[in-house]
Amino acid sequence: MGRAKGFVRGLLAHASANRHLAPLTAVAVVALSTALALAPSSAVPAGPAEIPAEAAGQGGLASCGAGQLCLWQKADFAGKRHVFELSGTEIESCVALPSGAVAHALANRLGRPVTTYQSAECAETGEFDTHPGSGTWQPSSPYGVRAFKIWEN
Numbered sequence: 001m002g003r004a005k006g007f008v009r010g011l012l013a014h015a016s017a018n019r020h021l022a023p024l025t026a027v028a029v030v031a032l033s034t035a036l037a038l039a040p041s042s043a044v045p046a047g048p049a050e051i052p053a054e055a056a057g058q059g060g061l062a063s064c065g066a067g068q069l070c071l072w073q074k075a076d077f078a079g080k081r082h083v084f085e086l087s088g089t090e091i092e093s094c095v096a097l098p099s100g101a102v103a104h105a106l107a108n109r110l111g112r113p114v115t116t117y118q119s120a121e122c123a124e125t126g127e128f129d130t131h132p133g134s135g136t137w138q139p140s141s142p143y144g145v146r147a148f149k150i151w152e153n
Helices: 002-017 019-038
Strands: 048-050 068-074 078-086 105-108 114-117 128-131 136-138 147-150
Touching: 068 147
Parallel strands: none
Antiparallel strands: 048 078, 068 078, 068 105, 105 136, 114 128, 114 147
């Protein structure tokens, strides 16, 4: 929160030094102040939490919604699907799929980069790839995915 207040102060100082930017800066300050006022006061660590299996189930590519990481047991978005959303665990933590689970297709709709690992411990001695967070669909992974990490940026 302190960074945001410093940013607002910087915007105001910049606006007073550059009068022609004042109207645009005022709009930005109002928008940022409103966002800060509406933000929850206690931050919850962001991270992946699997949606219950009965809610995830089957469904193919169309069933992977915005803000989700979906991993399918079989290529071409088939078979059992594991769905994760940001909540509950910290960013940049290794998250293993349930014991014995291996994914062969994925969709990253989290808005953050995700690295998938062949190793259930996120070891870089096996295969691994990073998928951009702008919306990535991989119908066939070159290796069985057993774990992943979600990155801040």
